[in-house]
Amino acid sequence: MNINPRRTPLIAGNWKMNLDHLQAIAFVQKLAWNLKDSRHDVAAVEVAVFPPFTDLRSVQTLISADKLPLAFGAQDVSAHDSGAYTGEISGAFLAQLECQYVIIGHSERRTLHNESDEQVASKVTAALKHNLVPVICVGESTEDLAVHGPSAVPVAQLRAALAGVTNAVDIVVAYEPVWAIGSGQAATPEQAEQVAAALRGVLSDTLGQDVADKTRILYGGSVKSSNIAAFMREPNVDGALVGGASLDIPEFSSIIRYQKHVGL
Numbered sequence: 255m256n257i258n259p260r261r262t263p264l265i266a267g268n269w270k271m272n273l274d275h276l277q278a279i280a281f282v283q284k285l286a287w288n289l290k291d292s293r294h295d296v297a298a299v300e301v302a303v304f305p306p307f308t309d310l311r312s313v314q315t316l317i318s319a320d321k322l323p324l325a326f327g328a329q330d331v332s333a334h335d336s337g338a339y340t341g342e343i344s345g346a347f348l349a350q351l352e353c354q355y356v357i358i359g360h361s362e363r364r365t366l367h368n369e370s371d372e373q374v375a376s377k378v379t380a381a382l383k384h385n386l387v388p389v390i391c392v393g394e395s396t397e398d399l400a401v402h403g404p405s406a407v408p409v410a411q412l413r414a415a416l417a418g419v420t421n422a423v424d425i426v427v428a429y430e431p432v433w434a435i436g437s438g439q440a441a442t443p444e445q446a447e448q449v450a451a452a453l454r455g456v457l458s459d460t461l462g463q464d465v466a467d468k469t470r471i472l473y474g475g476s477v478k479s480s481n482i483a484a485f486m487r488e489p490n491v492d493g494a495l496v497g498g499a500s501l502d503i504p505e506f507s508s509i510i511r512y513q514k515h516v517g518l
């Protein structure tokens with residue numbers, strides 16, 4: 255079930271602040287074995303993991319040495335290239351580690367670290383400068399939903415995030431309603447589709463129809479093996495950003511293999 259042949263589905267695991275570099279090595283090895291044993295078709299569904307910064311070198315070395323069919327990325331990036339920015343990590347450093355992706359504007363960064371739309375936009379520009387694919391996270395809180403309705407806030411956040419992006423680019427957008435992250439209460443597939451369609455409209459307005467057609471829009475928020483297939487049936491949902499369930503190998507592997515679920 256690949257709804258749009260122009261877009262390879264992406265299942266991305268956001269580890270948040272879990273698993274140190276030794277645990278990361280064991281985890282990635284086991285995940286790769288699990289996918290191999292279950293004959294996962296890597297061309298049909300791309301898999302990416304997003305470990306903490308301190309794990310990236312170990313994950314890079316393992317994936318490269320064993321030629322594992324997994325992509326990886328970081329959970330954040332600095333808007334700056336280098337200099338007096340204590341505690342920050344440059345896109346140049348991530349590119350040196352062969353990261354393909356970087357998550358930008360996750361709701362935990364926006365709320366716990368007060369990241370503004372402007373900072374998110376600067377980080378998107380920095381990621382693209384270093385040939386990293388930004389996974390731009392947008393999503394409304396429960397209050398936003400009540401006051402502004404379903405798509406207004408995610409649409410405004412995406413417009414703001416793309417402020418510095420001018421030409422055709424490789425980006426991923428993740429619609430993650432704040433109320434669904436880690437709550438066990440996922441959006442309905444219809445809700446996800448409604449917002450994803452609105453976000454594709456923003457991509458078309460700002461970057462053109464061609465970019466809009468090829469950009470993957472993920473849904474994130476309490477995704478599990480029991481609900482992933484319903485999201486993936488929606489025409490504008492091209493994958494998932496998975497938090498908690500991405501730390502459980504059988505569960506994450508089952509999410510990745512959603513095409514094999516009974517009834518599809």
Ligand code: PEP
Nearest residue numbers: 435436474475476497498
């Ligand atoms: C996330 O961390 O981006 C996320 C969606 O978390 P969870 O899947 O646990 O809701």
